[in-house]
Amino acid sequence: MPLRAVQPVAPAPRAAMRAHLLVRPGQIRLAELERPVAGPDEVVVRVRAALTCGTDLKAFLRGHPKFPMPTPFGHEFSGEVAEIGGKVNGFREGDPVMAVPTAPCGQCYYCRRGDENLCDVVMNEYVLGAYAEFVKLPSRIVSLNLFPKPARLSFPEAALLEPLSCVVHGLSMVPLRPDAKVVIIGAGAIGLLHLLVLRAHGIEDVIVVGRGNKRVRKAREVGAHVVLEGGAEHALEPVLELTGGRGADIVIECTGQVEVWNVAPSLARRGGWVVLFGGCASGTVARFDTHRLHYDQVRLVSPFHFTPRAVRRAYDLLAGGTVVAHGLISGEFPLDALEQALICHYQGEGIKYAIIP
Numbered sequence: 001m002p003l004r005a006v007q008p009v010a011p012a013p014r015a016a017m018r019a020h021l022l023v024r025p026g027q028i029r030l031a032e033l034e035r036p037v038a039g040p041d042e043v044v045v046r047v048r049a050a051l052t053c054g055t056d057l058k059a060f061l062r063g064h065p066k067f068p069m070p071t072p073f074g075h076e077f078s079g080e081v082a083e084i085g086g087k088v089n090g091f092r093e094g095d096p097v098m099a100v101p102t103a104p105c106g107q108c109y110y111c112r113r114g115d116e117n118l119c120d121v122v123m124n125e126y127v128l129g130a131y132a133e134f135v136k137l138p139s140r141i142v143s144l145n146l147f148p149k150p151a152r153l154s155f156p157e158a159a160l161l162e163p164l165s166c167v168v169h170g171l172s173m174v175p176l177r178p179d180a181k182v183v184i185i186g187a188g189a190i191g192l193l194h195l196l197v198l199r200a201h202g203i204e205d206v207i208v209v210g211r212g213n214k215r216v217r218k219a220r221e222v223g224a225h226v227v228l229e230g231g232a233e234h235a236l237e238p239v240l241e242l243t244g245g246r247g248a249d250i251v252i253e254c255t256g257q258v259e260v261w262n263v264a265p266s267l268a269r270r271g272g273w274v275v276l277f278g279g280c281a282s283g284t285v286a287r288f289d290t291h292r293l294h295y296d297q298v299r300l301v302s303p304f305h306f307t308p309r310a311v312r313r314a315y316d317l318l319a320g321g322t323v324v325a326h327g328l329i330s331g332e333f334p335l336d337a338l339e340q341a342l343i344c345h346y347q348g349e350g351i352k353y354a355i356i357p
Contacts, residue, residue: 001060018336018357019132022073025063030336033132037083041139043146045084045097049155050130050355051076051329052345053163054188054256060342065282069224073338074127074355075101078149078158088142093207096149098158098318100165100311103140117169117305132337133357145311150319156329156354160193161314162306167193169275169310170303173274174250178202181243183267184224185199185232187215189328189351190277192222194252196323200224207242209235212348221327232263240266242288246270253277263290268298276302332356337340 015035020028024200038044049141053076067073081091091097104111104119111119125138137146149158165285167190180203184191187210198206199222209328210216210230219227229237232255238250247269253260256278264287265274280286290300306314317323330350334357336357341353 005257006164007029018335019134020073020335021070022067023070024060025059025061025069026101028060028073028339030338035134036275038085038088038136039139039356040085040087041142043081043083043091043097043137043142044080044134045077045090045099045137046082047077047130047132047357048079048096049077049133049159050132050357051156051159052341052353052355054190055098057137057342057345061328061346064093067128071257072132073207073250074130074132075126075128076159076162077101077130077135078155079135091146091148096151096155096158097146098149098153098161098315099137099140099141099146100138100162101130103144104308105140114261114307116276116307117303117310124306129286131355133335134325144308147315147319152321153318154326154329155185155230157318157326159326159354160328160352161311163190164314164318166303167197168314169306169343170194170252170275170301171312172198172279172313173301173303174275176201177249179205180274181205181207182250182252183207183209183235183239184252184254185209185235185260185264186266186278187212187219187227188254191252191254192328193217193279193323193325194254195219195222195224197317197327199287200317207239207248215348215351218327218351219243232260232267235263236266243269249273250275254278258286261286262288264298265293265298272295273299274298274300276300279304288293315343328352328353 001240017035081095104116108120117173208219208226251267252275253264258280334352
């Protein structure tokens with residue numbers, strides 16, 4: 001009987017998904033890409049909400065050194081487990097979850113000293129691509145920084161875990177006494193998250209310095225004791241008046257503008273703390289009054305990213321209802337309207353917008 005040639009079987013086509021790519025500054029494209037597949041220790045999440053943020057906005061406007069283009073786009077998200085690897089425990093398909101986009105190695109010089117935010121490889125597997133229908137989480141995130149989403153939290157609220165973790169990490173560097181007088185410079189999402197965490201620590205005497213009628217109004221709604229409208233360069237006299245001539249116990253810079261870094265220490269009291277939270281553009285140089293820093297013992301800290309401890313604390317604050325941040329979500333847009341959402345964010349129409357695939 002003659003042998004017949006066996007026709008090779010074509011591999012089944014991979015499932016597709018829609019995802020935004022940042023092609024170049026000012027240009028994004030909604031593309032059809034292959035849906036990610038979970039490896040043995042990985043989880044694929046069906047994105048239910050991804051938030052606009054200042055980092056993504058800066059990348060959209062002028063590029064970002066950590067985002068070589070073209071690149072998947074978006075990193076604040078929550079969703080449901082769509083696929084789990086065979087070695088993953090504790091999660092099932094369909095589970096609502098919340099996560100952050102990085103996790104440290106736990107083995108390098110910095111991790112062994114508790115500075116996991118400075119881990120040698122923490123940025124190597126940074127999960128970008130949340131403005132999409134699906135996103136894959138590598139094993140380190142699954143084991144350290146993936147959490148069940150409580151039913152009481154909406155998906156957009158749960159997506160605040162990443163920026164809140166950064167805020168919690170920064171505030172862990174300064175003493176948070178209930179009687180502290182605090183100045184926050186900037187009334188955007190990061191400034192307002194700082195305000196919410198300070199209120200959760202029982203600190204009521206918080207002055208917010210901000211621009212824009214809508215953001216200033218939101219700062220009052222969230223719980224600022226006093227709101228000073230305008231730039232930080234005009235804040236010294238009213239801050240001194242409000243603090244008995246001393247200055248604030250803690251000053252928190254949330255704008256990422258070097259001019260504001262220059263001003264921030266002048267608002268602190270003798271022995272006060274200045275948290276330089278906002279990241280400035282590469283190559284910029286701040287100038288401080290060295291006489292005042294030394295003789296008035298003004299202490300500067302400049303926090304970066306977050307540690308697993310900060311993520312867990314942020315999760316507890318959100319999941320437990322201690323920090324209620326739904327008021328920071330100004331609206332929702334479908335996936336194909338991302339550019340419109342970023343423009344609204346840039347124009348200060350709202351605080352954050354949720355992209356709903």
